[in-house]
Amino acid sequence: MENMKDIMKGRLLEIKDEALKTIKEARTLEEFEQLRVKFLGKKGELTKVLRDMGKLAPEDRPIVGQIANEIRDELEETISSEKERLNNELKLAKLNKEKIDITITSKKKKVGHRHPLIATIEELEDLFISMGFSVVSGPEIETVENNFDALNSPENHPSRDMSDTFYITEDILLRTHTSPVQIRAMKEMGAPLRIVSAGRTFRFDDVDDTHSPMFHQLEGLVVDENISMANLIHTLDIFIKELFGPDMKTRFRPHHFPFTEPSAEVDVSCFKCRGKGCEACNFTGWSMELLGCGMVHPKVLEYCGIDSEKYSGFAFGMGIDRITMVKYGINDIRLFFENDNRFLEQF
Numbered sequence: 001m002e003n004m005k006d007i008m009k010g011r012l013l014e015i016k017d018e019a020l021k022t023i024k025e026a027r028t029l030e031e032f033e034q035l036r037v038k039f040l041g042k043k044g045e046l047t048k049v050l051r052d053m054g055k056l057a058p059e060d061r062p063i064v065g066q067i068a069n070e071i072r073d074e075l076e077e078t079i080s081s082e083k084e085r086l087n088n089e090l091k092l093a094k095l096n097k098e099k100i101d102i103t104i105t106s107k108k109k110k111v112g113h114r115h116p117l118i119a120t121i122e123e124l125e126d127l128f129i130s131m132g133f134s135v136v137s138g139p140e141i142e143t144v145e146n147n148f149d150a151l152n153s154p155e156n157h158p159s160r161d162m163s164d165t166f167y168i169t170e171d172i173l174l175r176t177h178t179s180p181v182q183i184r185a186m187k188e189m190g191a192p193l194r195i196v197s198a199g200r201t202f203r204f205d206d207v208d209d210t211h212s213p214m215f216h217q218l219e220g221l222v223v224d225e226n227i228s229m230a231n232l233i234h235t236l237d238i239f240i241k242e243l244f245g246p247d248m249k250t251r252f253r254p255h256h257f258p259f260t261e262p263s264a265e266v267d268v269s270c271f272k273c274r275g276k277g278c279e280a281c282n283f284t285g286w287s288m289e290l291l292g293c294g295m296v297h298p299k300v301l302e303y304c305g306i307d308s309e310k311y312s313g314f315a316f317g318m319g320i321d322r323i324t325m326v327k328y329g330i331n332d333i334r335l336f337f338e339n340d341n342r343f344l345e346q347f
């Protein structure tokens, strides 16, 4: 019996020595786990020895049991401290690998800025807000009814032609102007009202230095009692002087639009010579046509359910691309859409 105790003690110490040696050699977390199972697991070396406890004299059992427990505690502690040491080593290696040199100067990120057309739209909206207008929006894909019929444009009107307009179906098209927003606003808000609305418009126009098949307009509409042509001329005159400067002159030319009566087109002094006459304006002193306007046709008011005996109104639609050209002295509309940074960065 005495012998059995010594055999077991000897075996336990052997296990301890072997375990401590291999634990020190382990290099990965998986290896530590394998060693834990090998020495301390349910079917591990230590358990195997303890199965023979029954063969010991009863007074020896606590002695051998205590030795076994001490060895188990020591091995568990060693495995956990060695694991922690390995973890720290791995962490350190990772940190060293991912070291950031904060003294290196970073590459400069290019920050974009507003397109000149958007800048003009925002400037125009601010200006009209300061004159008591509200800003509303309308869809680029419109009904033929809002784009033409409601605006008193008869079926045989040339602007309705396939060669002038991008139709999606017979009844739906890409709006040819922002004027259908007038219809939407009057139907939704009724009279009195004072709105502006900016956005894209589309026409089958050939491209040249002042024409693009996609361009931008800003629509304005005022409906109230006693609105006259004098209000229209005054409003446009104020806006043009605010935008281009006090020396800018406006010229109203009689024109025809089916949805306004009377109607006019408006030119402003040449952006280059400011009226003196130069090559840019063919020595006329006037820039290209900037906008159309007029008194809202009574038929349009009635179509939207507004009493044309009580109310009258004026409306205008201006080409934002051309206004931006005049404002910055740009001589070709195509520059806005070519996305050449050398051009865009100047604004």
Ligand code: FA5
Binding pocket: 176, 177, 178, 179, 203, 205, 210, 211, 212, 213, 214, 215, 216, 217, 257, 260, 263, 289, 290, 291, 292, 293, 294, 315, 316, 317, 318, 319, 320, 321, 322, 333
């Ligand atoms: C209209 O579109 C009318 N809806 C304007 C209007 C509104 C009149 C309210 C009366 C009352 P017009 O087709 O003339 O009108 O276009 C208005 C402006 O849009 C022009 O003066 C011009 O500045 C601009 N424009 C027209 N076609 C083009 C184009 N292809 N490229 C760039 N700008 C254009």
